[in-house]
Amino acid sequence: MRRLLALAVLIAGPVLYFTRRRDERRERVNLYYDDGSMLTLERGLPGSERLLELARASLR
Protein backbone atom coordinates (compact mmCIF):
# COMPACT_ATOMS: atom_id res chain seq x y z
CA MET A 1 0.00 0.00 0.00
CA ARG A 2 2.82 2.40 0.90
CA ARG A 3 4.64 1.54 -2.28
CA LEU A 4 1.52 2.26 -4.26
CA LEU A 5 1.13 5.62 -2.53
CA ALA A 6 4.78 6.49 -3.11
CA LEU A 7 4.43 5.56 -6.76
CA ALA A 8 1.33 7.74 -7.11
CA VAL A 9 3.16 10.69 -5.55
CA LEU A 10 6.16 10.12 -7.78
CA ILE A 11 4.00 10.15 -10.88
CA ALA A 12 1.46 12.81 -9.92
CA GLY A 13 4.01 15.25 -8.49
CA PRO A 14 5.94 15.98 -11.67
CA VAL A 15 2.77 15.88 -13.76
CA LEU A 16 1.13 18.52 -11.57
CA TYR A 17 4.32 20.57 -11.48
CA PHE A 18 4.77 20.63 -15.24
CA THR A 19 1.07 21.23 -15.88
CA ARG A 20 1.19 24.23 -13.60
CA ARG A 21 4.37 25.51 -15.22
CA ARG A 22 2.82 25.13 -18.64
CA ASP A 23 -0.32 26.97 -17.57
CA GLU A 24 1.73 29.77 -16.06
CA ARG A 25 3.77 30.06 -19.22
CA ARG A 26 0.55 30.28 -21.19
CA GLU A 27 -0.39 33.42 -19.30
CA ARG A 28 0.38 36.26 -21.63
CA VAL A 29 -0.79 39.54 -23.03
CA ASN A 30 -0.95 40.15 -26.76
CA LEU A 31 -0.87 43.71 -27.97
CA TYR A 32 -2.09 44.38 -31.49
CA TYR A 33 -1.18 47.52 -33.39
CA ASP A 34 -2.76 49.32 -36.29
CA ASP A 35 0.11 48.43 -38.62
CA GLY A 36 -0.75 44.75 -38.19
CA SER A 37 2.08 43.95 -35.82
CA MET A 38 1.61 42.08 -32.56
CA LEU A 39 3.64 42.05 -29.37
CA THR A 40 3.38 39.09 -27.02
CA LEU A 41 4.32 39.63 -23.41
CA GLU A 42 4.68 36.39 -21.49
CA ARG A 43 5.05 36.11 -17.77
CA GLY A 44 8.49 37.19 -16.66
CA LEU A 45 9.11 39.67 -19.44
CA PRO A 46 9.50 43.35 -18.55
CA GLY A 47 6.15 45.08 -18.39
CA SER A 48 4.16 41.89 -18.46
CA GLU A 49 3.49 41.67 -14.72
CA ARG A 50 1.52 44.91 -14.57
CA LEU A 51 -0.55 43.93 -17.61
CA LEU A 52 -1.22 40.44 -16.30
CA GLU A 53 -2.18 41.87 -12.94
CA LEU A 54 -4.69 44.19 -14.62
CA ALA A 55 -5.98 41.36 -16.78
CA ARG A 56 -6.49 39.25 -13.67
CA ALA A 57 -8.27 42.12 -11.95
CA SER A 58 -10.64 42.45 -14.88
CA LEU A 59 -11.69 38.83 -14.58
CA ARG A 60 -12.65 39.13 -10.91
Added chain:
Amino acid sequence: MGATVREELGERLGEGSAHTRSMSTVRFSDVDTASALADLSEISSQIEVAVVFDSDGTVLGSTGADEMRAKRLARTALDLVAAAGQVGTGATRQLTQIEGSLREGSIFVVTGEEQAIAATTTPEPTSGLVFYDLKTCLRSLVPEPDPSGAEQSESGQSEQAKPAAKPRRTKKKASQTNEGQTSETQAGETKADA
Protein backbone atom coordinates in the same frame (compact mmCIF):
# COMPACT_ATOMS: atom_id res chain seq x y z
CA MET B 1 -3.52 58.11 -12.23
CA GLY B 2 -7.13 58.19 -13.36
CA ALA B 3 -6.70 61.48 -15.11
CA THR B 4 -3.55 60.27 -16.84
CA VAL B 5 -5.30 57.19 -18.09
CA ARG B 6 -8.15 59.26 -19.40
CA GLU B 7 -5.78 61.59 -21.16
CA GLU B 8 -3.86 58.72 -22.70
CA LEU B 9 -6.92 56.86 -23.90
CA GLY B 10 -8.39 60.12 -25.04
CA GLU B 11 -5.37 60.68 -27.23
CA ARG B 12 -5.45 57.09 -28.44
CA LEU B 13 -9.12 57.26 -29.25
CA GLY B 14 -8.55 60.44 -31.18
CA GLU B 15 -10.12 62.78 -28.67
CA GLY B 16 -9.73 66.36 -29.65
CA SER B 17 -9.39 65.70 -33.35
CA ALA B 18 -11.62 67.51 -35.77
CA HIS B 19 -13.34 64.27 -36.66
CA THR B 20 -14.14 63.45 -33.04
CA ARG B 21 -15.34 66.92 -32.33
CA SER B 22 -17.75 66.85 -35.23
CA MET B 23 -19.01 63.42 -34.30
CA SER B 24 -19.34 64.15 -30.61
CA THR B 25 -22.59 65.94 -31.24
CA VAL B 26 -24.15 62.63 -32.23
CA ARG B 27 -25.65 60.85 -29.26
CA PHE B 28 -25.52 57.10 -29.10
CA SER B 29 -28.86 55.81 -28.04
CA ASP B 30 -29.01 53.28 -25.25
CA VAL B 31 -31.19 51.12 -27.46
CA ASP B 32 -28.51 50.84 -30.14
CA THR B 33 -25.86 49.89 -27.63
CA ALA B 34 -28.13 47.44 -25.87
CA SER B 35 -29.18 45.76 -29.09
CA ALA B 36 -25.59 45.59 -30.34
CA LEU B 37 -24.49 43.99 -27.09
CA ALA B 38 -27.44 41.64 -27.15
CA ASP B 39 -26.41 40.54 -30.63
CA LEU B 40 -22.86 40.11 -29.43
CA SER B 41 -23.79 37.90 -26.50
CA GLU B 42 -26.08 35.92 -28.78
CA ILE B 43 -23.39 35.38 -31.40
CA SER B 44 -20.47 34.61 -29.14
CA SER B 45 -20.96 31.94 -26.51
CA GLN B 46 -17.41 32.45 -25.27
CA ILE B 47 -18.04 35.99 -24.08
CA GLU B 48 -19.16 36.18 -20.48
CA VAL B 49 -19.20 39.92 -19.84
CA ALA B 50 -18.92 42.74 -22.35
CA VAL B 51 -18.91 46.45 -21.75
CA VAL B 52 -18.85 49.42 -24.10
CA PHE B 53 -17.30 52.56 -22.69
CA ASP B 54 -15.97 55.91 -23.82
CA SER B 55 -12.62 57.59 -23.24
CA ASP B 56 -13.71 58.81 -19.80
CA GLY B 57 -14.54 55.30 -18.71
CA THR B 58 -18.25 56.00 -18.77
CA VAL B 59 -20.15 52.79 -19.34
CA LEU B 60 -22.40 53.13 -22.38
CA GLY B 61 -23.73 49.61 -22.19
CA SER B 62 -22.95 46.20 -20.85
CA THR B 63 -24.08 42.65 -21.03
CA GLY B 64 -23.73 39.78 -18.58
CA ALA B 65 -22.84 41.97 -15.63
CA ASP B 66 -24.37 44.26 -13.07
CA GLU B 67 -23.60 47.97 -13.04
CA MET B 68 -20.74 47.74 -10.55
CA ARG B 69 -19.04 44.91 -12.40
CA ALA B 70 -19.41 46.76 -15.70
CA LYS B 71 -17.90 49.92 -14.24
CA ARG B 72 -15.04 47.98 -12.75
CA LEU B 73 -14.35 46.21 -16.03
CA ALA B 74 -14.41 49.49 -17.95
CA ARG B 75 -12.02 51.08 -15.46
CA THR B 76 -9.64 48.12 -15.56
CA ALA B 77 -9.77 48.04 -19.35
CA LEU B 78 -8.83 51.73 -19.43
CA ASP B 79 -5.91 51.04 -17.11
CA LEU B 80 -4.91 48.11 -19.30
CA VAL B 81 -4.90 50.29 -22.41
CA ALA B 82 -2.84 52.93 -20.61
CA ALA B 83 -0.36 50.38 -19.27
CA ALA B 84 -0.10 48.67 -22.64
CA GLY B 85 0.56 52.04 -24.24
CA GLN B 86 3.72 52.33 -22.18
CA VAL B 87 5.02 48.96 -23.33
CA GLY B 88 6.66 48.54 -26.69
CA THR B 89 5.39 51.80 -28.05
CA GLY B 90 6.48 53.06 -31.39
CA ALA B 91 5.85 56.57 -32.53
CA THR B 92 4.30 55.37 -35.74
CA ARG B 93 2.04 52.57 -34.53
CA GLN B 94 -1.06 52.74 -32.45
CA LEU B 95 -2.47 50.15 -30.11
CA THR B 96 -5.78 48.84 -31.36
CA GLN B 97 -6.44 45.56 -29.54
CA ILE B 98 -5.39 43.80 -26.36
CA GLU B 99 -5.78 40.20 -25.39
CA GLY B 100 -4.89 39.05 -21.92
CA SER B 101 -4.86 35.27 -21.54
CA LEU B 102 -4.95 33.77 -18.07
CA ARG B 103 -5.83 30.41 -16.63
CA GLU B 104 -9.11 31.76 -15.29
CA GLY B 105 -10.15 33.26 -18.59
CA SER B 106 -9.26 36.00 -21.03
CA ILE B 107 -9.88 39.67 -21.42
CA PHE B 108 -10.20 41.38 -24.77
CA VAL B 109 -10.15 45.10 -25.39
CA VAL B 110 -10.78 46.75 -28.75
CA THR B 111 -10.38 50.49 -29.04
CA GLY B 112 -12.37 52.48 -31.54
CA GLU B 113 -12.56 56.10 -32.64
CA GLU B 114 -14.69 57.28 -29.76
CA GLN B 115 -15.54 54.18 -27.83
CA ALA B 116 -13.90 51.00 -26.75
CA ILE B 117 -15.25 47.59 -25.92
CA ALA B 118 -13.93 45.15 -23.36
CA ALA B 119 -15.02 41.57 -22.85
CA THR B 120 -14.10 38.71 -20.60
CA THR B 121 -14.31 35.16 -21.87
CA THR B 122 -13.96 31.59 -20.77
CA PRO B 123 -10.42 30.13 -20.70
CA GLU B 124 -8.71 29.52 -24.03
CA PRO B 125 -11.21 31.19 -26.33
CA THR B 126 -10.91 31.46 -30.10
CA SER B 127 -9.19 34.83 -30.13
CA GLY B 128 -9.82 35.64 -33.77
CA LEU B 129 -13.54 35.07 -33.45
CA VAL B 130 -13.84 37.08 -30.27
CA PHE B 131 -11.96 40.00 -31.80
CA TYR B 132 -14.11 39.79 -34.91
CA ASP B 133 -17.31 39.83 -32.86
CA LEU B 134 -16.12 42.72 -30.72
CA LYS B 135 -15.07 44.77 -33.71
CA THR B 136 -18.37 44.09 -35.43
CA CYS B 137 -20.22 45.20 -32.32
CA LEU B 138 -18.13 48.35 -32.00
CA ARG B 139 -18.55 49.15 -35.69
CA SER B 140 -22.31 48.83 -35.41
CA LEU B 141 -22.30 51.54 -32.76
CA VAL B 142 -20.60 54.09 -34.97
CA PRO B 143 -23.35 56.30 -36.37
CA GLU B 144 -23.48 56.47 -40.13
CA PRO B 145 -23.76 59.92 -41.66
CA ASP B 146 -27.35 60.92 -42.21
CA PRO B 147 -27.96 60.85 -45.99
CA SER B 148 -30.86 63.28 -45.79
CA GLY B 149 -28.77 65.76 -43.83
CA ALA B 150 -25.94 65.47 -46.29
CA GLU B 151 -28.26 66.19 -49.19
CA GLN B 152 -29.65 69.26 -47.50
CA SER B 153 -26.31 70.76 -46.57
CA GLU B 154 -24.30 69.71 -49.59
CA SER B 155 -26.98 69.68 -52.26
CA GLY B 156 -25.07 72.07 -54.44
CA GLN B 157 -21.90 70.00 -54.29
CA SER B 158 -23.55 66.68 -55.00
CA GLU B 159 -25.33 68.05 -58.03
CA GLN B 160 -22.04 69.28 -59.40
CA ALA B 161 -20.23 66.07 -58.61
CA LYS B 162 -22.50 63.82 -60.67
CA PRO B 163 -22.01 65.49 -64.06
CA ALA B 164 -18.29 65.81 -63.35
CA ALA B 165 -18.00 62.02 -63.24
CA LYS B 166 -19.37 61.53 -66.74
CA PRO B 167 -16.65 63.38 -68.65
CA ARG B 168 -14.05 61.14 -66.98
CA ARG B 169 -15.51 58.10 -68.68
CA THR B 170 -15.58 59.85 -72.01
CA LYS B 171 -12.07 61.06 -71.36
CA LYS B 172 -10.70 57.53 -71.43
CA LYS B 173 -12.48 56.75 -74.67
CA ALA B 174 -11.56 60.04 -76.19
CA SER B 175 -7.92 59.78 -75.17
CA GLN B 176 -7.57 56.86 -77.56
CA THR B 177 -8.31 59.19 -80.43
CA ASN B 178 -6.27 62.22 -81.33
CA GLU B 179 -9.19 64.62 -81.10
CA GLY B 180 -9.77 63.52 -77.52
CA GLN B 181 -9.24 66.16 -74.89
CA THR B 182 -10.98 69.21 -76.28
CA SER B 183 -14.06 67.40 -77.50
CA GLU B 184 -14.66 65.51 -74.27
CA THR B 185 -14.19 68.53 -71.98
CA GLN B 186 -16.66 70.44 -74.09
CA ALA B 187 -19.09 67.58 -73.78
CA GLY B 188 -18.58 67.57 -70.02
CA GLU B 189 -19.18 71.26 -69.76
CA THR B 190 -22.33 71.09 -71.82
CA LYS B 191 -23.65 68.26 -69.65
CA ALA B 192 -22.82 70.17 -66.52
CA ASP B 193 -24.51 73.24 -67.86
CA ALA B 194 -27.58 71.24 -68.83
